Amino acid sequence: MNADPTTGPGMPAVVDRATWLAEVEALRVQEKAHTRRGDAIAAARRRLPMVEVDAATPLTGPDGPTTLLAAFEGRTQLIAYFHMWHDGHSAAEQCEGCTYFNGQVRELSHFHAHDVTYATLCQGPYDESVAYRDFMGWEVPWYSAQESMDVLRAGRTASFLLVCYLRRGERVFETYWTTGRGVEIMAPSYGLLDITAYGRQEDWEDSPAGWPAGGGRMRTDGRPTAQWSRLRAGRSDDLTGG
Template sequence: MTSSIERMNTPPVVSPQAWEAAREQLLAKEKALTHARDAMAAERRRMPWMVVEKPYVFEGSSGKRSLVELFDGRRQLIVYRAFYEPGVFGWPEHACRGCSMVADQVAHLSHLHARDTTLVFVSRAPQADIAGLQQRMGWAHIPWFTVTDSFDADFGVGEWHGTNVFVRDGDRIFRTYFVNNRGDEQMGGTWNYLDITPLGRQEVWEDSPEGYPQTPPYKWWNWHDSYTADAEPDRKWALVSDAGEAAFRKDHSR
């Protein structure tokens, strides 16, 4: 009996030496792509800002919240519009399948919080339905608010999903970035979210405008239950990360 893989037009099977050579060839292209992605993020950090003037209001589990209150005291805000409302396929048991896959990929939010960044989801569904959905699907960790006005229409997510990014200076709010369609596919991980923010990962290796907050890489990383605001890096972790970074740089300088 012929196996399913034998009916596929698969690549050739080669020796370990030939496999390593092919991997090195591809790795060079992958590194170029990584550098291009870093350059794109640097350009993104230099995008112009747009002031947000309307007083948008959302409904949360504890009552009404303004857009500035969605920041939860942090400097940056990422807002994903998830389709969960009457008329969406799956309602009321489920949200849009694509939006649900995005929610399933959201990493622990403490890492974003450590970089002064808040992530929230917004939908048109009432809070009671959203709370039930979160519990049923394991999304209780994601702050999820109800849109009550023209926010979705004003920010390009009235008819489709999308991710908007904002930064604030006190109570003054600016829109800094927007991505939708296949651009949303990469969302969910901490690094990808930080890369679309105006301040980026806030690490010293990044190409950011003068005066932007930056700290050494690795040092701010922590277990998600161990972040302490304004704490100095753990001394033992600093030594470990220094050694790891030195080995990484040596290996990748060849």
């Protein structure tokens, strides 16, 4: 006789619907408190001071040399993701984390409706790095900030950053920045995985014994996971044009 597949390691307990609903509603109290706490943190973030940044900080874009001010595209605010880059390396060797996070910011019209521009400031050369954007099929505005990284990072040693800027006329101000797990807000897949029974399946997660684990899924078979669908679609990952 086959064992019951709903019991044993790696399976939540099976209960009747009334009991299950009661458990969900009990958790909902914590979820609502978490939401309100997030609202309070966002309110504090809106009250932060700001620091001026040289609006003429040079970037390189599709039309050649440009500036940080121009990256606003005339809008009042700019959200910039600082994409890591490994010079001279193949697409397979590029940063899986940046590919994971930056690749999930796709629909830009909602930013534009709020007078906000989203753009990537890549730490590598423009021609090579924009070829990676095109290989991935992303449509976000893309600039090389290679020559200005020391200025834009302003002493911060983080290899990737998410930065918010505000423009007043011809002047630019930095209002907020984050790195590490702070950039998880860019990845809705994390939020959706968090509500599943098995979560992200990361080793650090607090999960019951027997739950699937084994580390992240940003890289599969030697390259960033999202690249495989591009290769199957026939795209070349040659970033040099050779």
